[in-house]
Amino acid sequence: MQASDKVLAMNFGDIYPLYVKKVERKGRTAADVLQVVTWLTGYSVAEIQTLQMCECSLAEFFNQAPALNPNRKLLRGRICGIKVEEMAPGTMQEIRFMDKLVDDVAKGKAWSKIFPA
Numbered sequence: 001m002q003a004s005d006k007v008l009a010m011n012f013g014d015i016y017p018l019y020v021k022k023v024e025r026k027g028r029t030a031a032d033v034l035q036v037v038t039w040l041t042g043y044s045v046a047e048i049q050t051l052q053m054c055e056c057s058l059a060e061f062f063n064q065a066p067a068l069n070p071n072r073k074l075l076r077g078r079i080c081g082i083k084v085e086e087m088a089p090g091t092m093q094e095i096r097f098m099d100k101l102v103d104d105v106a107k108g109k110a111w112s113k114i115f116p117a
Contacts, residue, residue: 008059036101042067074116
């Protein structure tokens with residue numbers, strides 16, 4: 001199994017609390033994580049809370065997303081040493097977009113700098 005296959009199979013409910021812990025260590029809040037994830041995916045807050053309790057893989061989470069934000073394609077920067085804008089389109093790129101948004105929140109960036117126009 002390739003590393004990307006392992007990432008795609010990870011449970012969203014296991015990953016989400018790690019995002020929250022990451023931003024809380026840096027002085028941000030769980031609500032900040034909800035804001036970027038709802039912006040990215042089109043899920044409602046209630047849907048994200050439900051998905052945290054389900055056995056939903058990251059692949060399923062993104063493949064079933066109600067409305068991926070078209071402006072996500074304007075995100076720029078590196079995650080794990082790879083430029084997100086240069087990744088092949090697909091679910092791994094979507095996961096890295098989410099990673100990038102959470103990283104920017106954790107770094108304390110202003111909302112105007114986090115969300116591309």
